[in-house]
Amino acid sequence: MFEVVNAAAVAYKGIIPADRWHEPYMPRTELESEIADGVVFWVAEEGSRIVGVMGIQDRGEVSLVRHAYTLPAFQGKGIGTKLLRHVLTLTDKPVLIGTWADATWAIDFYRRNGFVLVSEHAKGDLLRRYWSIPVRQVETSVVLADEHWVKEHRSAV
Secondary structure, three states: OHHHHHHHHHHHOOOOOHHHOOOOOOOHHHHHHHHHOOOEEEEEEEOOEEEEEEEEEEOOOOEEEEEEEEOHHHOOOOHHHHHHHHHHOOOOOOEEEEEEOOOHHHHHHHHHOOOEEOOHHHHHHHHHHHOOOOHHHHHOEEEEEOHHHHHHOHHHO
């Protein structure tokens, strides 16, 4: 999983703010910390090789899709969609996804899969409530929500 995350995250270099980029993008200790914090990862395999990863994290009244990555050579082949559909079956709670505001391909992917961007005001509240990220990352991120969350919070989209 470590190798998939970091190989796929190269796409973010130059897209996310330089002060938030580091190599590797997700050190092993951070990956281990995410698992310890309740992120449950699922993988897609081709043969015996992991080619995609996606996590889901229960945060009380919502679930978060976390750390969705597909190896570059396998992108555009439906792997991310299959992983997303799978993790969505694991919860009956509203689902939120955070990503970098300038990662338009990621935002487009989630929109194609039924998620909508929440308002700027709601974004800040949600990122502070459910994620443990620095203020700078809150400033440069977006949150997308599934239809379940949208129905409950119509004024926030």
